[in-house]
Amino acid sequence: MREITVPVQKTVTSSELIPVVARGRAVSDPGGAPFEYHRDGQWHPFTNAELVARVDKIAAGLVASGVEPGDRVALMAGTRLEWVLVDMAVWTAGAITVPVYPSSSAGQLEWILTDSAAKVLVAETDEHVVVVADTQVPDTCTRVLYLDDGGLEALEADGEAVPAETLDAALASLDLDSPASIIYTSGTTGRPKGCVITHRNVLSECHALLGHPIGSMAQDGKKTLMFLPLAHVLARAVTYTVFLGEATVGFWDDTSTILPRFADFRPHMILGVPRVFEKVRDGIAAKAGAKGNVQKRIFERAEAVAIEASRLRGGDGLGDARTPSLAHTIQHKALDLAVYKAVREALGGRCEYAISGGGALPDRISHFFRGLGVPLYEGYGLTESTAAATVNGPGCQRIGTVGRPVAGTGVRIAESGEVELSGALIFDSYWNNEKATAEAIRDGWFATGDLGSLDADGYLTITGRAKEIIVTAGGKNVAPGPIEDGIRAHRLIGQAVLIGEGRKFVSALITVDDAEFAGWAAENGHAGKSVADLADDPALRAAIQFAVDDANRLVSHAEGVKKFTVLARDFTEDSGELTATLKIKRHVVAERYAEQIEAMYA
Structure with missing residues (x-):
């Protein structure tokens, strides 16, 4: 197969803009809790009513700071509730969010602020104070605020004099084709380019995921633990997908202490990059090895049996599943009690599956987790495709592929072997870079720079990278x-x-x-x-x-x-x-x- 397009399942409208939906829920379900945050050793719900009240106050503060519809606001912070509050407040003010990775250097920050002409920078920590001090902040950026130094409270105080009508008018200025974000991603040469992502792109991605089998993560009552940087397009897209599906997202920023949060938040779904899942596997192996050779050999056997169990399942819909031997079945059940159950408990005890993106997931890791009862569903996308353009999921998983296109998306393989994408989730343009836009989008198809192939059922396999950009196991583009x-x-x-x-x-x-x-x-x-x-x-x-x-x-x-x-x-x-x-x-x-x-x- 050289080309496949999956039909649109849902046509989005302006009434479904995320801040508009939030306002509606503050009235219809004020006590519902779309988010949770961790403080003083406990998880606390953040209700729809609290969300809109806080977002409107921050948005009013941005307006008081001179932010007008179409202006850019840079956001440099880790994974926390306040990131989403600022993001939604920027949209409520009719403006455009410019995410900046919290680990960015002064040179990277300076380029993004200059190129985007951001009017306000919202940063986070004392470390960011140092980075900003080393940055030649352009004159277009008239205000810098820090979350850990009362920045939001200052904005809210400034916004008290802004009439509600002014805020309503700013939000009303948005439509589906208004830019929601400018996300900077490294090009193959030269400076990073800013991808203009519209509200249509964001909603198309979210509703495509909601309509996919993997969208069960966003059913009412389900919980997703978010610990990837929200500056990453995938983390942000999944956060708003879960929000629109009326489930709950919990935020945690320190991956070195993520295991205790799995235990007390007890997520139904985990989003991670390949390295996260490799670390979980490596951590289990290290603990087993520390207990002596016997435990080490038990884990090695458990891993081999889990991988074999997954391989025997084959690919969904392929009809290549094989019946395990009686000996294998007995071993798997025994090891489930001795090893696999402990792994599932370490992930909170009720994790139904995990999504891996941002880099290539080794097949052995996919088989290991599927074999122990927590499938890892791998997807594929870029910043330019507003995250996942293809994804595996429950009932449609073929390990070694990155899945079929999500609804409303086309995938084709050019004569050169390059993967090309089309659909409503494909970005609008590169900010202030018509030449790069013309080179990337040809006849309505976005040239990804990746090489791949499609099987007879439309499952995409990435076979190489035409670009020189390195994507680490942690999902970092270098x-x-x-x-x-x-x-x-x-x-x-x-x-x-x-x-x-x-x-x-x-x-x-x-x-x-x-x-x-x-x-x-x-x-x-x-x-x-x-x-x-x-x-x-x-x-x-x-x-x-x-x-x-x-x-x-x-x-x-x-x-x-x-x-x-x-x-x-x-x-x-x-x-x-x-x-x-x-x-x-x-x-x-x-x-x-x-x-x-x-x-x-x-």
């Missing part, structure tokens, strides 16, 4: 060019190639400049030695580490290089690692140095 350039800027460095696609962290293969090395070696008492002789020399590694550290300052911590390997020789055109124009052939480097790459992740 543009390698600026970091590589920063490392190469140091005289001792020949070439630097970032590694990290689907990996836990970013690493680098680094070569030493032949011309500079001889002088360095002589200065450091190693005259006559080769790079191969000194690849593990502390002084050489320290010199290269300095270059790496310097380059890491250009980016957020998650994008920085954590490990590197010094290669024995520089890349050349003759050896096949460089093109005639001296560009690196990344696939050649990855194949040739696969052993060194694997060693960095061992």
